[in-house]
Amino acid sequence: MIKLHLPYPPSGWDLYIGWGKTRRLSPTYKQWRNDTGYFIKAPKQAIDKPFALHVALRRQNMRQDIDNRSKAILDCLQHYGVIKNDNLCERLTMCWDSDLPADCVVIIQVCEEGMAA
Template identity: 75%
Template sequence: MTMHFHLPYPPSAWDLYEGWGINRRLSGPYKKWRNDAGYFIKAPKLPISAPFSLHIALKRQNKRQDLDNRSKAVLDCLQHYKVIKNDNLCERLTMTWAEDLPAECVVLLQTAEEGLAA
């Protein structure tokens, strides 16, 4: 199974939460992004409960941004909207900057096949 999503530009992992310990909660900007992203996500009838691979391509907004800390928002969002059962099922994650994209963030999710394990 392969699924494509065109999402708004995801927030940094540093911006997902406010507070610490028992006072930790989702940040307002992350809640807004997740709500906005939900308009572009069509979940399957049942969440993917098998290993999967995820490829994320982003339009770079400036040269000072880190690529790697954008994946957490995307994975958590897919779990929130029941596209995937749990983000711990992600067996392969690739990310890239790209210029010619139809959206700020393009996500390709594929259920893992034995041939992908190589």
């Protein structure tokens, strides 16, 4: 199990700018990913097995959707070598929690056989 305290992730709408060949990371996402790197200590070997990701967020306002925060988190974990590929995520749980020690708390657990059901 790996537990991380991270800065609040950007919305999925704020990750990229441009379309097609001009698509690139947005300045907002680049800055968040760079800042988040200071909070991540990658394991010696990236998780290369199916895993479960549990995310708790401190809600900043009532207009936010919880579901569009997961993409930034998964991509960042892959970028920093915590996970081999975000397609190995078999279970994703997310919740709002006002009593967190950080804006975003992430727990990664390798799935046991038969746990995906």
